[in-house]
Amino acid sequence: MSAVNAKLNRHNQSPRKMRLLTQLIKGKSVDQALAILSLSSKSGAEVVTKLLKSALANAKNNFKIDIKELFVKEARVDGGIVMKRGMPRAFGRSFPIRRKTSDIQLVLEAKPVLNK
Numbered sequence: 517m518s519a520v521n522a523k524l525n526r527h528n529q530s531p532r533k534m535r536l537l538t539q540l541i542k543g544k545s546v547d548q549a550l551a552i553l554s555l556s557s558k559s560g561a562e563v564v565t566k567l568l569k570s571a572l573a574n575a576k577n578n579f580k581i582d583i584k585e586l587f588v589k590e591a592r593v594d595g596g597i598v599m600k601r602g603m604p605r606a607f608g609r610s611f612p613i614r615r616k617t618s619d620i621q622l623v624l625e626a627k628p629v630l631n632k
Contacts (some may be wrong), residue, residue: 517603517626518561518579519623519625520571520574520575520578520579520581520586520623520624520625521571521574521621521622521623521624522567522568522570522574522621522622522624523569523619523620523621523622524526524563524567524618524619524620524621525596525619526596526597526617526618526619527558527560527596527617527618527619527620528561528615528617529559529563529616529617529618530616530618531593531594531595531596531616531618532619533558534560534563534564534593534620536558537553537556537558537560537561537564538564538591538592538593538620538622539591540552540556541554541564541568541588542588542590542591543552543587543588544587544588544622545586545587545588545627546568546572546583546584546586546587546588547584549568549588550565550568550569551555553565553568560575563619563620564622567620567622568588568622571611571622571624572595572624572630573588575624580602581626582626583587585627586599586624586625586626586627587625587626588622588623588624589623589624589625589629590621590622590623591620591621591622592620592621592623593618593620593621594618594619594621595616595617595619596616596617596618596619597617598614598615598617599614599615600612600613600614600615601613601614601615608622
């Protein structure tokens with residue numbers, strides 16, 4: 517069974533904030549993950565939901581996998597590029613602003629069938 521991947525690079529939200537959402541859905545079935553994200557008040561929940569639905573579409577169309585068997589095997593958020601800006605301060609000085617981005621990766625896999 518191959519894993520189904522979905523990636524989102526350079527999302528304009530810090531990795532620390534996005535990890536809060538991905539830790540909630542890690543190890544959950546797809547239905548549970550979508551329910552958790554729909555009830556979350558975090559602004560990144562909409563982005564993670566869209567990415568999860570993209571992974572489901574990949575599983576259904578590319579791999580012909582039944583989406584009811586899938587669960588979130590891995591949900592990883594890495595730091596993306598950091599955009600450097602400056603805020604004007606007193607006496608002509610500048611204060612650095614670091615705008616952080618996130619690289620998000622979801623991996624879905626079908627639940628293993630246990631033969632007893």
